[in-house]
Structures are given as structure tokens and as C-alpha cells.
Amino acid sequence: GEDVEQSLFLSVREGDSSVINCTYTDSSSTYLYWYKQEPGAGLQLLTYIFSNMDMKQDQRLTVLLNKKDKHLSLRIADTQTGDSAIYFCADYMDTGRRALTFGSGTRLQVQP
Amino acid sequence: GAVVSQHPSWVICKSGTSVKIECRSLDFQATTMFWYRQFPKQSLMLMATSNEGSKATYEQGVEKDKFLINHASLTLSTLTVTSAHPEDSSFYICSARGQQNYGYTFGSGTRLTVV
Numbered sequence: 001g002e003d004v005e006q007s008l009f010l011s012v013r014e015g016d017s018s019v020i021n022c023t024y025t026d027s028s029s030t031y032l033y034w035y036k037q038e039p040g041a042g043l044q045l046l047t048y049i050f051s052n053m054d055m056k057q058d059q060r061l062t063v064l065l066n067k068k069d070k071h072l073s074l075r076i077a078d079t080q081t082g083d084s085a086i087y088f089c090a091d092y093m094d095t096g097r098r099a100l101t102f103g104s105g106t107r108l109q110v111q112p
Numbered sequence: 113g114a115v116v117s118q119h120p121s122w123v124i125c126k127s128g129t130s131v132k133i134e135c136r137s138l139d140f141q142a143t144t145m146f147w148y149r150q151f152p153k154q155s156l157m158l159m160a161t162s163n164e165g166s167k168a169t170y171e172q173g174v175e176k177d178k179f180l181i182n183h184a185s186l187t188l189s190t191l192t193v194t195s196a197h198p199e200d201s202s203f204y205i206c207s208a209r210g211q212q213n214y215g216y217t218f219g220s221g222t223r224l225t226v227v
Contacts, residue, residue: 033216042118042205043156043218088155092216099146100207100216104155 002026004091006103013111018076020106022089029091034074037086084110114140116208118219125196125226133191133222135206142208145189147181150203162189196226
């Protein structure tokens with residue numbers, strides 16, 4: 001089945017850029033998402049990218065998609081302490097049960 | 113924007129009792145709702161998919177008689193954990209999808225503790 005993988009942990013200093021990486025296995029993914037989860041909370045949609053796009057920018061967030069390598073990244077510019085959370089990438093395929101498949105999550109720690 | 117309300121936020125129950133979790137889409141019609149389970153420091157595992165007015169589709173390994181899902185209207189789905197045991201303790205999150213394919217909206221989650 002579909003597999004989505006992420007590195008588990010990333011630590012950066014406040015003001016630096018953070019880059020969180022994700023790889024997926026199914027080339028028929030239609031949309032790819034980034035979600036943020038703070039402790040004890042649900043998931044907040046940060047951004048998404050359609051599979052025929054290479055890049056999407058939304059304020060401090062930049063998503064890059066390399067469809068050939070099945071690699072997705074999320075760059076957070078000027079990282080703040082409030083960005084500390086777990087970030088999940090997820091992909092969606094327009095077939096089957098049409099549910100999202102999540103990566104394991106990357107814990108981002110921002111140090112002052 | 114799309115909002116999904118999930119209640120309760122946390123619940124503690126005794127072994128053997130049943131617990132019902134509600135998931136409501138507040139400002140859109142959710143044609144499909146999803147229920148996930150999340151163990152500490154782990155990812156979300158899909159339990160089941162429910163479409164309004166039809167039976168839920170459960171993922172492999174999820175007991176449908178234990179985790180009862182009802183999606184009676186386009187704005188409400190419920191998950192009932194029946195005869196709960198301590199191993200059912202977990203964080204349960206619902207997600208709703210409207211007409212468009214993007215922007216799955218998640219509830220705030222329910223932390224279930226069975227003692």
C-alpha cells in the first residue's frame with residue numbers, strides 16, 4: 001500500500017528557516033498536504049499542493065514538490081517559537097477510499 | 113472556513129462501559145467523514161470511512177462491532193467505543209470532507225482514557 005515517510009525530529013534556532021522533508025511511494029497521488037499538530041490538539045491544515053505543481057508559496061510557507069523523486073518539502077521562513085509542533089505530510093489519491101495517508105510526523109523544536 | 117467540532121475533548125470511563133464521540137461539520141456538508149486513532153508520538157491511523165446514510169468501511173484490523181460508527185446526517189458522525197478496555201485508551205480524531213477534494217478538516221480530537 002501507500003507509504004509516506006518523514007524524518008522524526010528537527011531542531012532550529014528562532015529566526016532560521018526550517019525545512020521538513022517527506023517522501024511518498026504512490027505516483028498517483030493527487031494532492032499533498034501539510035498539517036500542524038500542537039500538543040493535545042487536532043490537526044490544522046497549513047497548505048496543500050496539487051500534484052501537477054512544483055511549488056507553492058503562502059506567506060512564510062513554501063512547499064516544493066519533486067514528482068519524479070516523490071519528494072515533498074515544507075520550508076518555514078523566519079521560524080518562531082510558536083511554530084514548535086509536529087508536522088505531518090499526507091497524500092490523497094482520487095481512487096479507493098479517498099482518505100489521507102499520513103507520514104509519521106516531524107517534531108519541530110524551535111530554540112530561542 | 114470549514115470547521116469541524118468534536119466532542120468531548122477528553123473522557124475517562126470505566127472498563128466495560130461504552131463511550132460516544134461526536135463529530136459535527138458546522139458550516140459545510142460532510143459527504144464523507146473519517147475516524148483516526150493516534151497513539152502517543154505516532155502518526156494517525158485510519159480506522160474507518162463513513163458516508164452519509166451508508167455503512168462505514170473499516171480498515172483491516174479494526175473491529176466494527178467494537179467501534180460503532182453512525183453517519184446519520186451530512187453534518188454528524190458518531191463513533192461509539194463499546195465495552196471499552198484500557199488498551200482502547202488513545203487519541204481519536206475525526207475528519208470531514210465536503211464536496212471539494214482538498215482541505216480535509218479535522219476535529220480537535222478526543223482523548224479517551226479507560227481505567
